[in-house]
Structures are given as C-alpha cells and as structure tokens.
Amino acid sequence: MYQHGLISRVLIVAPLSILGVWEDEFERFADFPFELTILRGGSAKKRETLEKVKQAEEGPLQIMVNNYESTWRLEEEIRRFNPDLIIADEAHKLKDGQTAQSKAMHRLGDRARFKLLLTGTLITNKELDVYSQYRFVDSRIFGKSFVRFRNHFFDMMGYGNHTPVFRSTMQDEFLEKLHSIAFRVTKEECLDLPGITEEVRTVELEPKAMKIYRELEKQAFTELSEESEVTANNVLTKLLRLSQATGGHLTDDSGKDVTISKAKLDALSDIVDSVTEEGKKLVVMARFVQELNDIEKLLQKKGIEYSVVRGGVNNRQAEVDRFQEDEICMVFVGQIAAAGLGLTLTAASTMLFYSLDYSMSNFEQAKARIHRVSQKEDCHYIYLQAKGTVDAKVLKSLRDKADLASMLVDEYRQGRNPFSV
Numbered sequence: 453m454y455q456h457g458l459i460s461r462v463l464i465v466a467p468l469s470i471l472g473v474w475e476d477e478f479e480r481f482a483d484f485p486f487e488l489t490i491l492r493g494g495s496a497k498k499r500e501t502l503e504k505v506k507q508a509e510e511g512p513l514q515i516m517v518n519n520y521e522s523t524w525r526l527e528e529e530i531r532r533f534n535p536d537l538i539i540a541d542e543a544h545k546l547k548d549g550q551t552a553q554s555k556a557m558h559r560l561g562d563r564a565r566f567k568l569l570l571t572g573t574l575i576t577n578k579e580l581d582v583y584s585q586y587r588f589v590d591s592r593i594f595g596k597s598f599v600r601f602r603n604h605f606f607d608m609m610g611y612g613n614h615t616p617v618f619r620s621t622m623q624d625e626f627l628e629k630l631h632s633i634a635f636r637v638t639k640e641e642c643l644d645l646p647g648i649t650e651e652v653r654t655v656e657l658e659p660k661a662m663k664i665y666r667e668l669e670k671q672a673f674t675e676l677s678e679e680s681e682v683t684a685n686n687v688l689t690k691l692l693r694l695s696q697a698t699g700g701h702l703t704d705d706s707g708k709d710v711t712i713s714k715a716k717l718d719a720l721s722d723i724v725d726s727v728t729e730e731g732k733k734l735v736v737m738a739r740f741v742q743e744l745n746d747i748e749k750l751l752q753k754k755g756i757e758y759s760v761v762r763g764g765v766n767n768r769q770a771e772v773d774r775f776q777e778d779e780i781c782m783v784f785v786g787q788i789a790a791a792g793l794g795l796t797l798t799a800a801s802t803m804l805f806y807s808l809d810y811s812m813s814n815f816e817q818a819k820a821r822i823h824r825v826s827q828k829e830d831c832h833y834i835y836l837q838a839k840g841t842v843d844a845k846v847l848k849s850l851r852d853k854a855d856l857a858s859m860l861v862d863e864y865r866q867g868r869n870p871f872s873v
Contacts, residue, residue, distance in 0.1 A: 453537065458536070458565075459566065460513065461513075461536055462515045462516065462538075462539065463516050463530060463539070464515065464517045464518070464538075464539045464541060465518055465519070465557065466517065466519065467541070467722040467723075468721075468722050469720070470541065470542070471490050472490070472654035472656070473653065473654070474488070474490075475490060475517070475654075484512075485511070485513065486512050487505075487508070487511075487514055487515065488517065489501060489505055489514075489516055490518075491518040498529075499529050502526065506532055506533050516535070520553045520557075521553060523560075524553045524555070527559065530560060531563065537564060537565070537567070539567075539568045539569075540567070540588060541570045543571040543589075544571045544581065546588055547580075549583060549587060554584050558584075561587075561591075567590070568589070569588065572730075573729065573730045574630075576729045579626065580606070582630065584598075586630075590633055593632060594629060602616055605626055606619060607619055647823075648833070649832050650832075650833045650834075650835070651832065651833070651834050651835070652834075652835045652837050652847070653719055653723070653834055655719045655839065656838070657698070657838050657839070658714075660712070661700070661713035662840070664712050665694070665697050665698070665838075665841060669871045669872065672691075672694065673872075675690065676864060682864050682865070684861055687860045688810060688856070688857050691810075691860065694842045695739070695808075697712065697841075698713075698716070698807070698838035698841045698843050699713075699740055700715065700742075701743070711742075716743075716807075717746050717747075717750060719836055720736070720750065720804065721754075723804060723834065724751070724754065724783065732800070732801070733784070733799050733802075734782065734783050735784045735786065735797050735802070735803040735804070735821065736783060736784070736786070736806055737786050737787075737788050737792075737805050738805075738807050739787070739806075739808060739809045741787075744762050744785060747785050748760065756783055757781045757782060758783040758785055759775040759781055759783075759784050761784075761786050761787065761791040761795065762787035762791070763787060763790055768790075768791075772797065776798070786818070788808070788809050788815075789809065791818070791821070792814050792817040792818040798822055798824060798828075801822060802831075803818075803822050803831070803834070804833075804834040804835075805833070805836065806836055807843075808835075810856050810857070812850060812853060815850045842871055842873070844873050845859075
C-alpha cells in the first residue's frame with residue numbers, strides 16, 4: 453500500500469506486551485523504507501513524541517505503535533497524526549464497546565481510510581463480542597447502533613429480559629456478514645504448524661530502572677576485573693544480581709528488597725488477560741521469590757484462581773491436581789527449580805517464562821511439564837526478555853544448549869564485558 457502511494461502514516465494499536473514484537477518483525481521483514489516509533493513513557497512524553505513524528509517530512513512510511521490503554525487518552529493527538537491505516541492487533545480487546553478505549557478506536561477508525569483488525573479470538577464468550585470489533589473495522593457491516601444490532605440478532609431472555617440469546621434463525625445472515633470482510637485460517641489448515649512454537653516478548657525497562665541496571669552492569673564488570681582469578685562461579689554470582697534487576701527487584705546494602713521496575717509484570721498482565729479470555733489455561737514459570745510474590749499478587753488482584761508450586765509448598769500434587777482438574781483454576785505458577793520435575797501440567801498448552809535460571813536441565817525439564825503424554829494441543833512457549841539486558845544472553849545459551857558460565861568467562865578473557873549485550 454505504501455509503495456502504491458495509498459498510505460504514508462500507520463497507527464498500530466496492540467496490547468502492551470507485544471509492542472516490541474511489531475518492532476522486531478518490521479526490522480526482520482519490511483523490504484521498504486520505514487520509521488517505526490513505539491510510544492513509551494507517560495502521557496506527556498508520548499504527546500511530545502507524537503508531535504515530533506507528526507512534523508516529520510514526507511519520506512519513509514511513518515509507523516506509530518501504541519497500547520490500547522493509552523490510545524484513548526491520546527485520541528486528539530492521534531487525530532492530528534492523521535493515520536491513513538489503523539491496525540488493531542489482538543482486537544478482541546475491543547469486544548466491550550462501552551469502554552473508553554473501544555469508543556476511541558471507533559472514532560479514530562471512522563476517520564481512517566484503511567483499517568485492519570487482527571485476532572484469533574473474535575468471539576471469546578458470545579456472539580455479542582463481534583459488534584464492537586466490526587464497528588471499528590467497518591461500521592457498514594453491523595451498523596453503528598449496538599441496540600439495533602442486539603435487537604436484530606438476539607432475543608432478550610431471563611429474569612427482567614436482561615440476557616441476550618442468539619437467534620438460531622439469524623445464523624446464516626450473521627455468518628454471511630461476519631465473513632464478508634474477513635479472512636479466516638484455522639490451525640488445521642496450517643499443515644506446517646510445528647508441535648512446539650517459541651516466542652520472545654521484549655519489554656523495555658523504565659528509564660530509571662534501566663539507569664540502575666547499567667550502573668549494576670558497570671559495577672559487576674569492575675568487581676570482576678579486580679578479582680585475582682575469574683571463574684565460572686564468580687561470573688554467575690554477579691550475573692545473578694543483574695537477572696534479579698530485569699525482573700524488577702534489587703537488594704540494597706541493608707538486605708532490603710527494593711522494587712525498581714514493573715515492566716515484566718505489566719507484560720504478564722496483558723498475556724494473562726489474553727489467554728484467559730480465550731478460556732485457556734496458562735503456566736507461568738519464574739526463578740526468584742520476589743517475582744513469584746509479584747505474580748501471585750497480580751493474579752489475586754485480577755481475581756483469577758491459580759495454583760502454585762514453589763519453595764515452602766508441601767502438597768505439590770494437590771496444587772497440580774487442582775490446576776489439571778478444576779475448570780476455574782486458570783493459572784499455574786511455578787518456581788523453576790521446584791516445579792520443573794515430575795509434574796504434569798497438560799491442562800495448559802502455553803507456558804510463559806517470566807525469568808530463567810542458568811541450568812539447562814532445569815530449563816528442559818520445566819518446558820516438558822506441558823509437552824508430554826496426554827497433551828492434545830501444540831505447545832507455545834513465551835519468554836519475557838528485558839531489552840538490552842543479560843536476559844538475551846541467558847536465553848540464547850539455553851536455546852543453543854551452550855554453557856553460559858564458560859561463554860561469559862571466555863568473553864571476559866577476550867577483553868569484553870561479559871554482562872553487556
């Protein structure tokens with residue numbers, strides 16, 4: 453479209469946890485000039501960024517990437533950016549048409565020349581989910597009035613006539629409209645879909661957290677240089693503190709835990725919402741106690757039932773059985789060292805690694821909890837990785853089956869900072 457002169461400015465709206473995926477994919481696959489900007493920081497910083505991009509001279513395709521939650525707050529500034537094409541990624545986020553973010557997307561969509569809606573779960577609960585998403589992408593299909601749409605396709609039933617029930621006699625018309633502008637591909641049709649897929653979700657630490665991380669990185673290298681002999685043990689000891697920092701925590705000189713970042717937790721929140729909205733279960737693996745505490749508090753705040761196996765949990769099998777058998781238990785939280793052996797977690801086909809330890813055997817054993825006999829679906833692994841940190845080196849060594857400690861020691865002996873990416 454850009455090469456045919458149809459578009460010059462694009463707005464991509466996606467969940468917070470996958471903003472970085474768009475950046476990575478454009479860098480890998482876009483065979484045309486483009487400038488991609490991810491809106492980060494507070495509202496004031498985002499407005500400043502939008503203004504700079506808006507004033508940019510015509511040239512490469514201008515791509516702006518933002519998350520749903522802040523798009524409605526920046527609606528006026530985005531209007532002035534004047535995108536020709538708006539892409540709503542994981543668009544089931546718009547299924548509730550009464551939220552501020554959905555209404556803002558409807559209004560922005562009305563102004564854009566082209567719109568694209570991407571989702572694998574157009575209907576997560578009931579047919580009503582369709583309306584708001586189609587209202588954004590093409591209001592001609594189901595109209596601009598939710599009440600009219602509901603009254604046409606649904607009967608109001610139950611006590612007080614408050615429960616919409618889809619009219620089976622309207623199914624043909626509903627499906628014809630639904631598919632009139634849609635392209636659908638099922639897993640079964642993707643014959644080359646592997647049994648295991650892996651995905652790296654890159655998150656960016658907040659500027660203040662990144663500054664602290666860089667200081668720790670510099671300090672670790674200095675301390676290493678002052679030691680008489682550099683061994684695998686002392687390299688990994690220093691790496692440990694950096695890994696803790698990417699998960700958002702730091703132990704100060706008094707031994708007190710200090711929270712320095714919420715970046716991974718925010719990304720996890722998005723992923724939990726997406727998976728559970730599909731009615732699917734999720735396994736979350738993490739290494740550090742503070743991270744496990746954060747994850748449990750997040751699930752409690754969301755009101756999501758979960759089971760957990762970590763240090764201090766005595767009846768592990770009861771926790772596993774609850775996850776496997778109880779339909780309302782949607783998430784399993786595991787500490788990699790404690791939950792990586794002997795457990796069957798095949799009620800889920802998606803596993804998220806919030807953080808990683810450095811043991812190859814622990815890594816492989818943890819992955820095998822969902823990829824085993826009785827698993828009926830393809831398994832999907834998600835790795836949360838803080839951009840520009842040691843997370844990348846740890847994951848690469850585990851996936852390449854390389855000895856992390858030896859690799860870092862070799863880098864140091866070659867005159868490089870082994871903690872830098």
